[in-house]
Amino acid sequence: MKDWPKTFDLAVVGGGNAALCAAITAAEAGCTVLILEGAPQPYRGGNSRHTRNFRCMHRQPVFPLTGAYEEEEYLHDLMLVTKGKTDEGLARLAIRSSEECLPWMQQHGVRFQPSLSGTLSLSRTNAFFLGGGKALVNAYYNTAADLGVTVAYDAQVTHVHLDGDQITHLHADIAGVPVTVTARAFVLASGGFQADLDWLARAWGPAARNFLIRGTPYNRGVVLRDMLDQGAESVGDPTQCHAVAIDGRAPKFDGGIVTRLDCVPFSIVVNRDGDRFHDEGEDVWPKRYAIWGRLVAAQPDQVGYALIDAKSIDLFMPSVFPPVKADTVEELAAKLGLDPAPVRRTVDGFNAACRPGAFHPTELDGLGTEGLAVAKTNWARPLDTPPFYGYELRPGVTFTYLGLKVDDRAQVHSEAGPIRNLWAAGEIMAGSILGQGYLAGFGMTIGTVFGRIAGKEAAAHVA
Amino acid sequence: MSLDTAPDTAPVTSLGSFEEARRQIEICNACRYCEGFCSVFPAMTRQKAFADGDLTQLANLCHNCRGCYYACQYTAPHEFALNIPAALGEVRAESWERLARPQALARLFQSHGVAMAGLLAVALACFFWALAALKPETGAGFYAHLAHNTMVAIFVPAFLAPLGLIALSIRDYWRETGGGRVRLIHVLRALDSAARMKNLSGGHGEGCNFEQGDRFSDRRRVFHQLMMYGFLLCFAATASGTVMHYAFGWEAPYPLFSLPKLFGVPGGLMMVAGAAGLVWLKLRAERTLGAARVWGGEMAFILLLGAVALTGLALYAATGTGLTGPLLAIHLACVMVLFLLMPFSKMVHGFFRLAALTVEAGKPAPAGGGE
Ligand code: SF4
Ligand code: SF4
Numbered sequence: 001m002k003d004w005p006k007t008f009d010l011a012v013v014g015g016g017n018a019a020l021c022a023a024i025t026a027a028e029a030g031c032t033v034l035i036l037e038g039a040p041q042p043y044r045g046g047n048s049r050h051t052r053n054f055r056c057m058h059r060q061p062v063f064p065l066t067g068a069y070e071e072e073e074y075l076h077d078l079m080l081v082t083k084g085k086t087d088e089g090l091a092r093l094a095i096r097s098s099e100e101c102l103p104w105m106q107q108h109g110v111r112f113q114p115s116l117s118g119t120l121s122l123s124r125t126n127a128f129f130l131g132g133g134k135a136l137v138n139a140y141y142n143t144a145a146d147l148g149v150t151v152a153y154d155a156q157v158t159h160v161h162l163d164g165d166q167i168t169h170l171h172a173d174i175a176g177v178p179v180t181v182t183a184r185a186f187v188l189a190s191g192g193f194q195a196d197l198d199w200l201a202r203a204w205g206p207a208a209r210n211f212l213i214r215g216t217p218y219n220r221g222v223v224l225r226d227m228l229d230q231g232a233e234s235v236g237d238p239t240q241c242h243a244v245a246i247d248g249r250a251p252k253f254d255g256g257i258v259t260r261l262d263c264v265p266f267s268i269v270v271n272r273d274g275d276r277f278h279d280e281g282e283d284v285w286p287k288r289y290a291i292w293g294r295l296v297a298a299q300p301d302q303v304g305y306a307l308i309d310a311k312s313i314d315l316f317m318p319s320v321f322p323p324v325k326a327d328t329v330e331e332l333a334a335k336l337g338l339d340p341a342p343v344r345r346t347v348d349g350f351n352a353a354c355r356p357g358a359f360h361p362t363e364l365d366g367l368g369t370e371g372l373a374v375a376k377t378n379w380a381r382p383l384d385t386p387p388f389y390g391y392e393l394r395p396g397v398t399f400t401y402l403g404l405k406v407d408d409r410a411q412v413h414s415e416a417g418p419i420r421n422l423w424a425a426g427e428i429m430a431g432s433i434l435g436q437g438y439l440a441g442f443g444m445t446i447g448t449v450f451g452r453i454a455g456k457e458a459a460a461h462v463a
Numbered sequence: 464m465s466l467d468t469a470p471d472t473a474p475v476t477s478l479g480s481f482e483e484a485r486r487q488i489e490i491c492n493a494c495r496y497c498e499g500f501c502s503v504f505p506a507m508t509r510q511k512a513f514a515d516g517d518l519t520q521l522a523n524l525c526h527n528c529r530g531c532y533y534a535c536q537y538t539a540p541h542e543f544a545l546n547i548p549a550a551l552g553e554v555r556a557e558s559w560e561r562l563a564r565p566q567a568l569a570r571l572f573q574s575h576g577v578a579m580a581g582l583l584a585v586a587l588a589c590f591f592w593a594l595a596a597l598k599p600e601t602g603a604g605f606y607a608h609l610a611h612n613t614m615v616a617i618f619v620p621a622f623l624a625p626l627g628l629i630a631l632s633i634r635d636y637w638r639e640t641g642g643g644r645v646r647l648i649h650v651l652r653a654l655d656s657a658a659r660m661k662n663l664s665g666g667h668g669e670g671c672n673f674e675q676g677d678r679f680s681d682r683r684r685v686f687h688q689l690m691m692y693g694f695l696l697c698f699a700a701t702a703s704g705t706v707m708h709y710a711f712g713w714e715a716p717y718p719l720f721s722l723p724k725l726f727g728v729p730g731g732l733m734m735v736a737g738a739a740g741l742v743w744l745k746l747r748a749e750r751t752l753g754a755a756r757v758w759g760g761e762m763a764f765i766l767l768l769g770a771v772a773l774t775g776l777a778l779y780a781a782t783g784t785g786l787t788g789p790l791l792a793i794h795l796a797c798v799m800v801l802f803l804l805m806p807f808s809k810m811v812h813g814f815f816r817l818a819a820l821t822v823e824a825g826k827p828a829p830a831g832g833g834e
Contacts, residue, residue, distance in 0.1 A: 042540055049536045052496055111667040113499035117508050130666055131534030132496030138533055138677040256536055258493040258543075318511045320493040 001171070001178045008034045008150075009462040010455075011170060011181050013157045013223055014189035015039065016046030017133075018426025018447035018454075020140035022187045024108055025455025027147035031462060034181065035144065036155040036172055038190065039218040043254075044153060045137030046191050047215035047399070047427065047443075050256040052116070052133055053126040054448065055441035057099045064112045065102075067124040071095050074125075078439055081290075085435025087235075093408055094433060094442075097449040102127060105448065109139030126441040133444075155179075157223050160186060162230045166420045184421060185458035188412070189451060191427040192400035193221020194241055195253065200397070203239045210302040212246060214396040217253040224428055227404060233413045236401035236431025242438050243293030248303060248392030249321045258320040261391055264292055265379050266315050266361070267306035268350050269393065271299040274333070274342030276350070281368065281378035290438055297395040304393040305336050307347070310385040315361050323389035332388040351382035398438065403431035410454040421461055423454035480553040484518050487550045490543055497531040499666040502656075503551070504531075506823055520640040522554035523819035526662045528671035528683075529752050552754035559811050562632040562639070572807040574756050576763030579804065583767070586796035593617075594792050604716035604782065605791045611714070614795075618802070625805040632806060633818050642822040653820030657813075660684050674747040683744055690737030690768065691813075696730025697772065716782060728779065731772040738769030757809075764809040771797045 010026045012019045015037025023033045037044050057074050058065055074095045078086060106112070111130040115123035122128075129136045141151065152174050159171040169182040193199050195217045200208040228234055250259035264280050269292075271277055278295050296304040308323070326332035329347050330340035353369035359381055360367075368377040403424075404412050410423040426447040433446055478486065488507060491497065498504040503524045510517060529548045537543035556573060563569035571578045599610040606614075636642075656662065663671050663684040670681035703722035707713045717723045742765055750758055774794035781790050805811065 042538070111499075111665075111669075113666065116495050116498050117505070128499075129496075130499040131530060132494075132536065134536045135496075135530075135534035142678055251542055254536075254541060256494075257496070258490055258537075314511070318489070318493055320490050 004181045008032050008183040010185045010458045011183035012187045015044050017048035018451035019189035021448050021451025022455035023144050023149050025452045026459045027149050029459035031459050033149045035151045037153050038156045041153045048137050049134045050215050051444050053128045053441040054444045056102050056127050057095050064114045064127050069125050081437035081439050082435050087432050091433050094449045098445045101448045108143045110136050167422050184462040186422050187454045188424045189426040190223045191219035194397045194400045196220040207302050212250050212394050212396045213253045214398050231414045233405040235405040236403050238402040241400045242398045243395040245292035245296045245393040246396035247321050248394040262316040263306050266312035267308045269304050269306050272301050274346050276374045281376045293395040296393050306391045308389045309383045323391050325387050327386045332390050336390045347383050354380050354382045401431045403429045409457050410450045425450035425454040481515050484550040484554045485513050487545050500530040501662040516639040519558045522551040523815045525551040528663050530665050530672050533672050533677040548752045556754040556757045562635045563806050569807045574760045576759035579763040583800050586799045590792040590796045608788050608791050621802045628806040629814050636818050640822050643825045649821045649824035652824040653817050656820050674744045686737045686740030689733045693730045693733030696726045700727030731776045734772035738765050741765045761809050
C-alpha cells in the first residue's frame with residue numbers, strides 16, 4: 001500500500017453535490033482539500049448528475065422562483081411525504097438554510113433558469129439548474145479547481161479508520177492502486193448503497209435483483225457499511241429504498257430522467273397474470289408517482305404493464321422508448337409477452353365498469369369505475385380505441401434510506417459520542433430527515449445545506 | 464406523426480445523420496434539462512416525433528455552443544452516447560449540401576479546404592493574367608491596373624449569380640422546414656437574435672463551451688461578431704464607394720476621411736482580428752463535438768475571409784507603390800473566390816441561420832409538456 005505523499009487538512013469521500021459543497025467551503029476557509037471521487041471523471045458527480053432542481057425556502061419572489069415558500073409550508077410538505085418520519089430540528093435547519101444557499105450556489109458558478117416545460121407546477125418551490133445537475137457538478141468542480149482543491153477520480157474508498165474518537169486515515173483504491181490517505185478532518189458524502197444489488201437483495205429480498213437503478217452505479221455503500229461496522233450510529237429503515245415505476249426497457253443503471261413514465265393515470269395497469277392490482281387514478285400524478293415503484297415491486301416478477309388506447313396516448317410527456325403498439329388488445333398482450341385471454345377479460349371487465357361523464361386529464365375528474373374489486377377512481381375511460389399501446393413498468397430505485405445519524409453540525413456519532421473529526425453530508429445522512437417518501441428537489445437541499453455545514457465545521461476543527 | 468418512428472435508443476454507428484440526430488433528439492425530448500441554453504430545445508418540445516424537416520430546422524438553429532454536450536448526463540461512455548453538437552452539426556452541414564445547386568460543388572468545398580486553395584490558385588492566375596492583358600490606357604489608383612468598368616463587368620455577375628443560387632436554397636429550406644408566411648416582425652426578431660448572437664450566450668450571458676471544455680467563455684461570440692460586423696463594414700465601404708462613383712462621379716482612390724475608408728479600414732482590421740481569433744479557437748476546440756468531416760472546409764473559409772481583409776488593407780497601405788498591381792491581383796482573386804463560393808462554403812451558414820431564426824419566430828410558442 002502506498003501513502004499519499006501529502007497530509008490534507010480535509011479529505012472528502014464522494015464527488016457529488018454535498019462533497020463539492022463541503023470541499024469548496026473548507027477550501028475557502030483556507031484548508032487544503034482532497035476529493036476522493038469513486039467514479040471515473042466522465043461519471044463524476046454521483047446522483048447529482050441526474051438532478052435538476054433545488055427546493056428552496058423564500059419569503060418573496062427571487063429569481064428563478066415565483067411567489068413565496070415559507071418555512072411552515074415547506075415543513076408541512078415534508079411532513080406529508082414522510083408521514084412524520086423526520087427529525088424536525090434537522091428538517092427545519094435544512095429548510096431555513098436553503099434560503100441562503102441560493103445566492104451561495106450562484107456565487108459558486110451554478111446558473112438557474114425558470115422551470116422547465118412540463119414542470120411549471122414547481123416554479124414556486126424549486127429552482128431549476130440551467131443545464132441540469134451535471135452542469136451544476138461541472139461548475140462546482142471548476143470552482144474547486146480554482147480554489148486549489150485536489151481531485152482523485154476512480155478513487156474507491158474501502159476503509160475509513162476509526163481510532164477511539166477520531167478518524168486517523170483512510171484506505172482507497174485509486175485507479176486500481178491501494179493508497180493510504182491521512183488528513184486532519186474527514187467528510188463522508190458518498191451516497192447510499194442502492195447500486196449494490198447484493199445488499200439490496202439482502203435488505204429487500206431476492207426480488208430486488210430485478211430492480212433497475214436509476215442513478216450512478218458507483219453508490220455501493222462501501223463506506224457506509226464500513227462505518228456501521230465500526231459502530232457509527234445509523235438512521236433510516238435499512239430494508240427500504242425509494243423506487244418509482246419506470247420503463248422496463250431502461251438500462252440497469254444510470255437511465256435517469258428519460259426512463260420515467262407518466263402514463264399510469266391514463267392507463268390500466270396489469271401484472272404478469274393480466275390482473276389489475278391498484279387504483280391507477282388515485283391522485284394527480286406527481287403525488288402518486290412514487291407509490292408505483294413499490295406496487296410494481298410487489299407483483300410477480302416485479303413487473304407491470306400499462307395499457308393505453310389511442311384516446312390517451314398524447315396526454316403525457318414522451319418517453320424515450322416507443323410504446324409497443326397493436327391493433328387489438330389480444331395482439332398487444334401477446335406482443336408484451338402476456339397471455340391474451342386474461343388480459344382481454346380484465347379489459348372487458350374494466351370497460352363494462354366505466355361510466356359516462358366528463359373527462360378532465362389535468363384535474364381529479366371523479367370519473368371512476370363502478371363495481372370493480374380494484375376501482376379506478378379518476379380518469380376511467382374504456383380501453384376501446386385502437387391502436388392500443390403498452391409499456392412495461394419496473395421498479396427504478398432512486399435512493400436508499402439507511403444512513404449515518406448526524407447532529408445539527410453534520411457530525412457523525414458513535415455509541416461513545418461524536419467522532420471528533422468526522423462529518424457526513426448528502427444521501428449518506430439524508431435518512432435523518434427523509435425517513436420515508438421523497439420531496440422533489442429536497443435531496444439537493446440536504447446535500448447543499450449539510451455539505452456547507454460539514455465543510456465549515458471541518459475547517460473550524462483544523463484551524 | 465405516428466409514435467412508432469422512434470428508433471432504439473442504443474447508438475448504431477451505421478445510422479445515417481438524420482437517424483442518428485433523431486435518436487438523440489428523442490432522448491433530449493424526454494429529458495429537456497438543456498432547455499435554457501438555446502432555442503433548439505424549446506423548439507424541440509413542440510413535437511413528439513421528428514420528421515427530417517424538423518431536424519433540419521433544429522440543426523440550423525444550433526450554434527454549436529456545446530453547452531448541451533458538457534451538461535449532458537448521457538454522453539459516452541454512457542450507452543445513450545449523446546453528442547448533440549456533433550449530430551446536429553452533421554445534419555446542418557448536410558442540409559447546406561443537399562439544398563445547394565449543384566450539390567456536388569457544395570460537397571466539395573464544404574469539406575475540402577484544399578479545393579478552396581486550388582480555386583484560389585486558379586483565380587490568382589486569372590487576375591495576374593487579366594492585369595497584364597487588360598491594363599487600361601488611363602485611370603488612377605488601382606483603376607490604372609484594371610479599368611473600373613472591367614471590374615464591374617467581372618464582379619457584379621460573380622456576386623449576384625451566387626446570391627441567386629442561395630435564394631433558391633433558402634426557398635427549398637423554407638419548404639423543407641414548413642416555414643410560414645414571412646412577416647417583418649419575424650425577420651426583425653431573427654435579426655435581433657443574430658445581431659446579439661443570443662444563442663451563443665449560454666442562456667446566462669457567460670458564453671459557450673467551445674474552446675475550454677466545460678468552462679464558459681465569450682471568446683467565440685466576440686471573434687465571430689468582430690468578423691461579422693467587420694465584414695458588414697467592408698460591405699458598406701464597397702457600397703458607399705459604388706454610390707460615390709455613380710451618384711457623385713467621385714472615383715477611387717478615396718482619402719482616409721471618406722466613407723469607403725472610414726468603413727473599410729476598421730472593418731478590415733476587425734475581420735483580420737476576428738479571423739485570427741476564430742482560427743485560434745478552432746485549433747483549440749475539440750473536433751469531435753462538431754461536424755468533423757467539414758473541419759477543413761471551415762478552416763479554409765476563415766482563412767479566406769482573413770486573406771480578403773488582409774490583402775485589402777495591404778492594398779490600401781501600398782497605395783502609390785509598385786506593389787499595387789500584384790496586391791490588387793491577389794486581393795481581387797480572394798474576393799472572387801469568396802463570392803463564387805458563397806453558396807458552397809460556410810458563408811452560406813449566415814443565410815440559413817437567419818432563415819432558421821425567422822422560421823422559428825413564426826412558429827407558435829413552444830408548448831410545455833405535461834408531467
Ligand atoms: S443533451 Fe442530454 S442533458 Fe441535454 S436535454 Fe439532451 S439528454 Fe438531456
Ligand atoms: S450545441 Fe449549443 S446551440 Fe447547439 S443544441 Fe447544444 S446548446 Fe444548443
